[in-house]
Amino acid sequence: MYGYKQHDTRNPFTGRHRMLALRLALLVLLSCALMILDHRHQQLDRLHDVLSVLVTPVRWAVDAPTRAVLWSRENLAARQHLITRNRQLREQNLRIQGDLQRLQALQAENERLRELLQSARQVDQQVMISEILAVDMNPYRHQVILNRGSLDAVYPGQALIDAHGVLGQVTHTGPLQSTALLITDPNHSIPVEINRNGLRTIAQGTGNTSRLDLPYLPSNADVRPGDLLVSSALAGRFPRGYPVGIVTEVEVIPGERFARVTARPAARIDRSREVLMVTRRPEPGGNDDRSTDSPATEPAAPATLPGEMQP
Numbered sequence: 001m002y003g004y005k006q007h008d009t010r011n012p013f014t015g016r017h018r019m020l021a022l023r024l025a026l027l028v029l030l031s032c033a034l035m036i037l038d039h040r041h042q043q044l045d046r047l048h049d050v051l052s053v054l055v056t057p058v059r060w061a062v063d064a065p066t067r068a069v070l071w072s073r074e075n076l077a078a079r080q081h082l083i084t085r086n087r088q089l090r091e092q093n094l095r096i097q098g099d100l101q102r103l104q105a106l107q108a109e110n111e112r113l114r115e116l117l118q119s120a121r122q123v124d125q126q127v128m129i130s131e132i133l134a135v136d137m138n139p140y141r142h143q144v145i146l147n148r149g150s151l152d153a154v155y156p157g158q159a160l161i162d163a164h165g166v167l168g169q170v171t172h173t174g175p176l177q178s179t180a181l182l183i184t185d186p187n188h189s190i191p192v193e194i195n196r197n198g199l200r201t202i203a204q205g206t207g208n209t210s211r212l213d214l215p216y217l218p219s220n221a222d223v224r225p226g227d228l229l230v231s232s233a234l235a236g237r238f239p240r241g242y243p244v245g246i247v248t249e250v251e252v253i254p255g256e257r258f259a260r261v262t263a264r265p266a267a268r269i270d271r272s273r274e275v276l277m278v279t280r281r282p283e284p285g286g287n288d289d290r291s292t293d294s295p296a297t298e299p300a301a302p303a304t305l306p307g308e309m310q311p
Contacts (some may be wrong), residue, residue, distance in 0.1 A: 127276045128152065139207040142185040148277060149176045157237050159278040165243035165266025166231055167275055184209050184269055191235055192244045195228040203229060203244055209269040212245050214261040219252050221259060229263055239278055
């Protein structure tokens with residue numbers, strides 16, 4: 001109409017469309033021929049192997065996102081499980097450690113109680129187990145507070161021993177608690193005798209938990225390091241024959257009337273937790289230990305500086 005010829009686009013077999021249709025037909029025929037050859041004669045096995053190798057990276061690339069998601073999910077779940085399990089094991093280990101410490105403490109307490117019961121069999125008087133609630137250890141006073149009082153028939157002057165020897169004596173009683181003075185207190189003295197030969201003397205506290213003084217032994221007294229000191233029961237407070245200490249040093253000073261003798265307490269002064277209270281009443285007319293035997297001429301350390309009671 002305007003000077004050029006219009007083509008009829010409704011005919012599919014004109015021009016380029018016929019070429020495409022021809023190529024498609026050739027490809028279909030070729031595909032059919034290849035399928036027949038592969039199915040009947042297995043002529044394309046090597047080609048399959050080559051194509052499989054060539055396609056593998058593509059297959060891996062296509063599957064990579066899925067595998068990454070699955071791997072991440074599994075690892076996150078496993079990591080969370082490990083974290084939870086690790087926390088549970090730490091808590092369990094902490095509880096077990098706490099139980100183990102408690103069991104060790106109970107085992108040590110059981111051993112101490114067995115030792116106390118063994119000591120109780122060696123004492124012919126009635127005994128009562130008591131626990132130390134607080135201690136007062138300073139150079140001027142050595143005393144402890146016990147969880148037994150007058151309601152438990154505790155009385156002043158009652159002997160106090162542990163599994164190894166004489167520990168002290170009760171000085172004050174309350175309804176539920178009592179106070180005991182230890183044999184290492186500077187103001188405490190106890191009549192003793194040397195177990196080897198029966199020589200009697202007095203052992204005085206020094207304010208040191210590991211030392212007792214025996215100031216009234218003559219220079220020619222038969223005493224040696226290693227001699228066992230036992231209670232003589234002259235004051236009526238302590239059971240006779242119970243260990244008090246072991247002589248550690250004997251020094252004879254020329255010109256001096258008395259020898260310088262020191263001993264180590266037999267009782268665990270700074271370690272005992274449970275003690276035995278001997279429930280024997282003092283004999284009539286019995287005085288305190290210092291006034292029974294030789295007089296203590298040396299002045300005692302001032303008792304007006306008590307230390308703070310520490311539980």
